[in-house]
Amino acid sequence: xxxxxxxxxxxxxxxxxxxxxxxxxxxxxxxxxxxxxxxxxxxxxxxxxxxxxxxxxxxxxxxxxxxxxxxxxxxxxxxxxxxxxxxxxxxxxxxxxxxxxxxxxxxxxxxxxxxxxxxxxxxxxxxxxxxxxxxxxxxxxxxxxxxxxxxxxxxxxxxxxxxxxxxxxxxxxxxxxxxxxxxxxxxxxxxxxxxxx
Numbered sequence: 349x350x351x352x353x354x355x356x357x358x359x360x361x362x363x364x365x366x367x368x369x370x371x372x373x374x375x376x377x378x379x380x381x382x383x384x385x386x387x388x389x390x391x392x393x394x395x396x397x398x399x400x401x402x403x404x405x406x407x408x409x410x411x412x413x414x415x416x417x418x419x420x421x422x423x424x425x426x427x428x429x430x431x432x433x434x435x436x437x438x439x440x441x442x443x444x445x446x447x448x449x450x451x452x453x454x455x456x457x458x459x460x461x462x463x464x465x466x467x468x469x470x471x472x473x474x475x476x477x478x479x480x481x482x483x484x485x486x487x488x489x490x491x492x493x494x495x496x497x498x499x500x501x502x503x504x505x506x507x508x509x510x511x512x513x514x515x516x517x518x519x520x521x522x523x524x525x526x527x528x529x530x531x532x533x534x535x536x537x538x539x540x541x542x543x544x545x
Contacts, residue, residue, distance in 0.1 A: 357384050359397050362523050364512030367487035368499075369398065371423045371510045379506035385419075388412040391476065400479035407476040415480050417442055422487040426510050429496045443491075446484030449477065504528025 363369040373394055375382040385391050388407035395401040407415075421442035428435040457470040473479040490496060490512070502509040502523035509523035522528040 357390065357393060359384070359394060360509065360523075362509060362511055364498075364514055365486055365490055366398065366400075367422050367483050367490055368426070368510045368512055370394075370419055370483045371426060373419065374423075375509070376506050377423075377508040379508075385412075385416065391415055395476060395479050400482060401473055401476065405474075405476055405479070411476045411480070415476070418446055418480060418484060422483070422491075423510065425487065425491045426499050427501070429491060429499050430501050435491065443484055443488055446481055447488055449481050449484075451478060451481040451485060502528050504531060 358375065359369075360372050360375070361369055363372050373384045375384060385394065388409060388411070391412050392401070392405050392407045395405055395407075396403050421439040424439035425435045425443070428439075451471065451473075454469040454471055457468050458465045459468050460466075471478075471482055473482065490499070495512070498513045498518065500511050500513045500520065502511065502521075504522060504527070507523060507528050509528075511520075511523050513520040
């Protein structure tokens with residue numbers, strides 16, 4: 349599990365996509381949650397850590413409130429998709445409002461992967477709202493395509509981390525085998541030892 353602790357913030361990056369990592373800024377949802385975005389400065393720090401903005405970005409209070417609404421709309425889409433239920437119309441409306449905003453100029457950029465160039469689109473948002481549009485676009489690309497079939501919610505005790513299953517067999521169960529997976533295996537082992545006594 350990739351985790352970055354900055355002050356009292358424990359950003360996690362196991363989501364596999366920008367939008368799932370953004371949803372994971374509210375941790376432990378099964379247990380009532382732990383909010384990592386308590387104030388505009390927290391959102392600014394996450395946007396910087398996610399490499400969406402420069403370190404000096406300012407987040408207005410209205411952008412902060414809108415960001416939390418966006419995050420919860422994306423999460424509603426993830427939960428509905430994982431449960432094989434209809435995505436709530438109000439969540440789609442929130443995403444569409446973000447998608448209607450300009451996302452800033454994209455520019456082509458080559459990135460080397462093991463010596464092979466790959467064409468990517470680079471965005472250089474100068475403000476929080478434009479950066480959040482990238483989150484909405486990522487969520488739309490995830491929820492609005494067959495990629496939605498890869499969405500998962502970690503069943504770990506009190507975890508509920510959201511992630512995209514990129515495993516070859518599509519059977520990834522845990523947000524992280526090193527964290528929740530190992531805890532579950534250890535609990536199963538302890539139970540087996542008690543049962544065999």
